[in-house]
Amino acid sequence: MTALPPPTPAADAARRTLFLAWLTRGLLGVAGLLFVGHAVAFAPQLAKLPGQFDFTVYARAGRALAAGTPLYDVGFNGCPYVYPPAFAAMFRFCALMPMRVASWIWLSIDLACLGVSLRLLLPFGRFSTRSRAAAAALLIALSPPVLRTLALGQINLVLLLLLSLALALSKRPRPSVATESLVGALLGVAVMIKVYPAVYALALANGRRHRALMAMGTTLVALGLFGVAFGGGWENTRLYVFQILPNMSARLGDMRVYPENQSLAAVLARSFRLHDFELSYRGDAISRRVSPYRQSPQIARIGTLAGAVLIGIGTFVAVRRHRRRGNEREGFAADCAVLTAAVLLVSPVVWDHYYVMLAIPALIVWGNASPRSSALRLGVAGVALFVGAQSFWAVPLAIHPSPVVTMLGFTAVTLMWGAALGLCAGAPVKKSRGIQLVVNRAVETRGEGNGLAVAPSRVTSATT
Numbered sequence: 025m026t027a028l029p030p031p032t033p034a035a036d037a038a039r040r041t042l043f044l045a046w047l048t049r050g051l052l053g054v055a056g057l058l059f060v061g062h063a064v065a066f067a068p069q070l071a072k073l074p075g076q077f078d079f080t081v082y083a084r085a086g087r088a089l090a091a092g093t094p095l096y097d098v099g100f101n102g103c104p105y106v107y108p109p110a111f112a113a114m115f116r117f118c119a120l121m122p123m124r125v126a127s128w129i130w131l132s133i134d135l136a137c138l139g140v141s142l143r144l145l146l147p148f149g150r151f152s153t154r155s156r157a158a159a160a161a162l163l164i165a166l167s168p169p170v171l172r173t174l175a176l177g178q179i180n181l182v183l184l185l186l187l188s189l190a191l192a193l194s195k196r197p198r199p200s201v202a203t204e205s206l207v208g209a210l211l212g213v214a215v216m217i218k219v220y221p222a223v224y225a226l227a228l229a230n231g232r233r234h235r236a237l238m239a240m241g242t243t244l245v246a247l248g249l250f251g252v253a254f255g256g257g258w259e260n261t262r263l264y265v266f267q268i269l270p271n272m273s274a275r276l277g278d279m280r281v282y283p284e285n286q287s288l289a290a291v292l293a294r295s296f297r298l299h300d301f302e303l304s305y306r307g308d309a310i311s312r313r314v315s316p317y318r319q320s321p322q323i324a325r326i327g328t329l330a331g332a333v334l335i336g337i338g339t340f341v342a343v344r345r346h347r348r349r350g351n352e353r354e355g356f357a358a359d360c361a362v363l364t365a366a367v368l369l370v371s372p373v374v375w376d377h378y379y380v381m382l383a384i385p386a387l388i389v390w391g392n393a394s395p396r397s398s399a400l401r402l403g404v405a406g407v408a409l410f411v412g413a414q415s416f417w418a419v420p421l422a423i424h425p426s427p428v429v430t431m432l433g434f435t436a437v438t439l440m441w442g443a444a445l446g447l448c449a450g451a452p453v454k455k456s457r458g459i460q461l462v463v464n465r466a467v468e469t470r471g472e473g474n475g476l477a478v479a480p481s482r483v484t485s486a487t488t
Contacts, residue, residue, distance in 0.1 A: 298316055
């Protein structure tokens with residue numbers, strides 16, 4: 025009997041790649057089931073469209089400007105208006121038509137933004153076939169953050185479109201002055217809507233894209249003046265800059281610690297302070313008391329500050345290190361991936377529907393993960409799994425009230441941040457002929473359905 029040859033490093037690497045590919049597929053399959061389950065459970069709310077909660081706040085702000093009433097007295101069901109005057113001025117059209125007509129218009133805008141964003145972002149995933157790209161698009165479109173954004177009428181999909189356009193334009197090898205100015209202007213509009221896209225200025229500065237930075241600043245100034253002219257004058261702008269913006273999270277009151285807020289501050293507040301939550305479980309309204317690991321709000325505050333500093337330092341170091349590796353156009357996308365994940369960790373308020381923005385780092389990491397770094401794609405699959413689990417947070421909280429079951433979304437973003445750091449910090453991979461030959465033999469004997477798709481120039485995982 026002929027003895028089998030001893031395993032070689034190339035064969036071990038190929039087997040590891042196959043295993044990670046199948047494991048990634050399995051996690052994505054479970055995440056897909058969670059997404060579909062959430063869509064079915066969420067169907068009654070989707071059937072009520074276009075009765076969006078957050079859009080009602082935007083529309084009331086626009087009507088307040090048209091009527092000359094105080095802008096920052098506007099709210100709906102305890103949710104105050106906390107956006108800049110320029111944003112409210114964009115919703116003056118709501119005063120010209122019935123609310124239901126305006127809601128249908130806004131829903132149409134949201135759906136259009138989603139479609140165009142997917143068209144712009146999917147090339148970053150570098151999928152080997154159209155069917156896999158279509159599966160990724162369907163997974164994102166059915167994700168709980170997207171469905172909740174549509175139901176609420178939130179602004180997330182408009183932000184996603186602005187950032188997707190900026191990323192797509194930045195892929196051009198030799199962008200013109202007009203292109204760089206447009207990238208900066210898009211990011212400036214995004215910062216006006218929600219402050220956190222300001223972190224993308226670090227990616228621009230890291231790539232020495234001074235024209236885009238100047239255009240970003242100029243756009244913010246222009247929008248500020250637009251807010252003064254059409255948003256109720258200097259008084260509203262002064263209120264926003266000196267009162268609303270510095271105290272934005274405080275205006276939300278006890279809503280800040282609700283389990284749908286998955287920021288670092290909220291997770292630690294729930295972990296070190298006693299809270300009672302009202303939730304719906306099996307059609308009934310119930311109350312659950314979540315006991316902290318230790319009753320110490322001071323630990324939560326110190327931990328929030330320390331965690332934010334560590335995340336900021338880790339992100340900055342990764343971005344700077346990635347800049348030194350060259351390839352500035354690819355580097356900008358990777359910088360945006362890690363910055364997006366970081367800001368979704370440290371922002372004071374991160375509602376789980378903000379996770380629409382995770383499509384950006386997820387596709388960038390997926391498309392840039394090499395065969396040797398299949399663990400990065402496994403991390404992306406883990407992100408999808410925890411995002412799906414976050415949509416069912418009320419179930420584990422009703423069964424076993426504990427701080428750990430109120431941090432599922434935070435875990436997803438932490439995984440995304442780690443994967444993006446790995447992408448920024450990883451060294452360039454040299455192709456191995458040994459791995460290529462072993463993988464080719466595996467595909468020949470087992471077929472493409474075994475988890476690998478081999479192209480002449482590279483080996484890519486076939487996990488969607």
